[in-house]
Amino acid sequence: MNVKRAEQLDGIAALAERYEVFLLDQFGVLHDGQTPYPGAVAALSTLKRAGKTVVLISNSGKRAGPNEDRLLKLGFAAGSWDHFVSSGEVAWRRFHEMAATGALRPGTKCLLISRDGDRSAIKGLPFALTEAGEDAELVLISASEGDRHDLDHYRRLLAPAAVRQVPCYCTNPDKVMLTAVGPRFGAGEIADLYESLGGGVTRIGKPFPAIFDAALALAGEPERASVVCVGDSVEHDIAGGNGVGIATALVSGGILADTADLAAVFDGHKVWPDYITGSFSFR
Known part of the structure; x- marks a missing residue:
């Protein structure tokens, strides 16, 4: 149109x-x-x-x-x-189905990128959380703290996983988010960064x-x-x-x-x- x-x-x-x-x-x-x-x-x-x-x-x-x-x-x-x-609900249900069919191994080490330490995105799922990209077997980007960290912070965190081609899911494809200090980069921008570092991303959401x-x-x-x-x-x-x-x-x-x-x-x-x-x- x-x-x-x-x-x-x-x-x-x-x-x-x-x-x-x-x-x-x-x-x-x-x-x-x-x-x-x-x-x-x-x-x-x-x-x-x-x-x-x-x-x-x-x-x-x-x-x-x-x-x-x-x-x-x-x-x-x-x-x-x-x-x-x-998008977090859609992803949760997808992961739950993967676990039920055996496509997701119990205890899979998940590097969760969230906001304010929120873990609701994986509650009830058979993940074991890790804070190190070197250990991660799956990366889940559910939110951004772009008002608190710069992209270099996420680059350092994610690079070890990206170079190993660890599967990554982004459940918030928005590239810009509204914060109390104005617009900042969103989780979608972090997903783009992961791809630029050599990893692949499955995006869930609008x-x-x-x-x-x-x-x-x-x-x-x-x-x-x-x-x-x-x-x-x-x-x-x-x-x-x-x-x-x-x-x-x-x-x-x-x-x-x-x-x-x-x-x-x-x-x-x-x-x-x-x-x-x-x-x-x-x-």
């Missing part, structure tokens, strides 16, 4: 008139990691009261439960969404189809024409929605808030949204 045809909206009320199923990103759409965006709490509740099916779909390396708990703590109303699908397939299955396999994906990342939300044949709406107030030329971003990725709105608010 030509970018000139992207419809400019002032909020999401017009989308509610046209679509029945909403696949919503969280970071950059509902909140910035610390605080809900103005109008977002009310907009989410309004969608549910209007009878819409709401599936939150996130490139979070954490499982669904911890993500939902955070939304409640931020002030979002319980019951204002139907399902939560995170824009790849598996997470969208999981979300649509939970929504009851609706007609694609009745579904809209709302996100703030051209590379992940808009590209992913385009890839599975659903409408897309870009919220320009997230990671692209300081971008003067959105058209250049769309052209650069060869991806264009159907709609553009400044915020996720119901007006």
